[in-house]
Amino acid sequence: MTALQASPNSTFIINDHIITGEGVSFTPSPNTSGLFKQGFPDTIVIHFTAGSSLASSVNVLTRPDSGVSAHFAVGRNGNIVQMLPTNKIAWHAGESHFQGRSGLNQYSIGIELDNAGQLKERSDGTYESWFGKVFEKSEVFEAKRENQHATGYWHKYSEIQIARTLALCKALCEHYQISTIVGHEEISPSRKVDPGPAFPLQKFKELVLLPNTNEWVTDSKDTSSQREAHDQFRRDITSPIKKIANVSANVLNVRKGPGTSFPTLDNGLNKGEILKVLEKQGEWAKVSFTKVGWVNTAFIHEVTEKSPFKS
Template sequence: MKILNHLLYANDGKQVSYRATPNRGSKYSPTYLVMHYTAATKAAGSIAWFLKPEAKASAHLVIDKDGTITQFAPFNVVTWHAGVSQWNGLNGLNSYSIGIELVNGGKLIKQGGKWVCPVDKESVPDNDVIIAKHKNETVENAWHEYSEKQLAVAIEVATLLVKTYALKDVVGHEDIAPFRKSDPGPAFPMGSFKSKAMGRKDETLDLYKTSTEVNIRKGAGTQFETVTKMLPANTKVTILKREGTWSFVEVLDTVHGLNDIEGWISAKYLVK
């Protein structure tokens, strides 16, 4: 892929589908990349919505489950994807970020024995659903999984955007508007996605695995609450920092239906 004049071109050299949204601002220099889900299972509805002035919403890209990309504005033009938001001392992330929407039903509900997207009422097969607790919530819910092709294309695009615009970070809508939004949700592997997009090499990771079942806690000590149920033996983690005999880790495996768990583990239970 490549970017020419702030427009995206696919690996075949052709420009990706471009549908100019009326919901856009002025030119700007982006600093961050914000990931979203569409909260719908089909791309067509989101594309049509972004083309309506009354929507007052848009994004730079929509990436479908099969990896198909639609662009709505040049990357140096503000789109309206973030809403009321804050991050790292900045207010209103529309003016500072590129927005990517991944076609995904988000949080699902059970109707008639089937998992259903509450927005477009489409059913989602059981094998495309995970049960997980959102990091900003206290109970488990059903979430629509992202496809491997969709994630692979999104990583490729994100990596290109980070390089082209020297972006400082990749964040979720749930990070910049935690009291309003839950996307891209626990089905999205933000930790590994961010690492790849920002160019962190596997060989630079301080990789370990758990030697036995072990608790992962909210602080460096047994007095702190656990983040989730015990991690199984041989769970892969990377150490991000150390404090005494404790290590703050990112869990690289999906455990108990959760992606990108972070917390503190006693170092004596970690082995190479």
């Protein structure tokens, strides 16, 4: 890390819905529909800007005629710009649906990461964004998942940018009753692809929502153990779904760890809900749905990837 970068472990203070801390600034946006209703926000939506710089994106998100805004934008050097206090509704999600809700702006905090988005391969082996900026191969994440629509070339996020976004989300979770982290592509799948395959969304959700998993590779100078962790992390996020299960109990507790001594997450799962099985320890399975947690395998029914509804 260079001296210009804020430390991913620096603390944030939330006072009157405004965050202060190292590398955090506030540029107000007029683009809001007013205060959240009581009990909200309870969700965080992750986006990429598909823009050329943090400054240009903040400019758009705070311009009165743009019709868009977000609560935060996170730069590639880890700097964070807040644009709306987190008790006010921003305009980042647009038409969106998730778990029976529509119009996720009224429920969620929007975080935009400075990232050029999807890239085109050029004949000379470099890559180009929609606005004409050229990127070297080292800046490009190639998504090869055959079962995903989003194959192709994507601008990589920086490690410090992801680490700072993680720290920001953890601070927000401590202050608000956040139960859900989603990518924009998950709530507007027909029209949005952000944050895209270069963002480790599943791992990120797990790190935000499970309090004992704090680690992130943050230094760009690879030591061999860091490189190993990074490689594992890349394998985790690109490996195909191993197993799917559905819930066979009427109501199933989800816990923060593999055993009844671990606390349960706020809401249990209902019969028939579909889970992705990530790993197993004894009679416990770590599963992901909109969150990540542990369930007792006696109460789930594991099925093959292709037919999750067949029993």
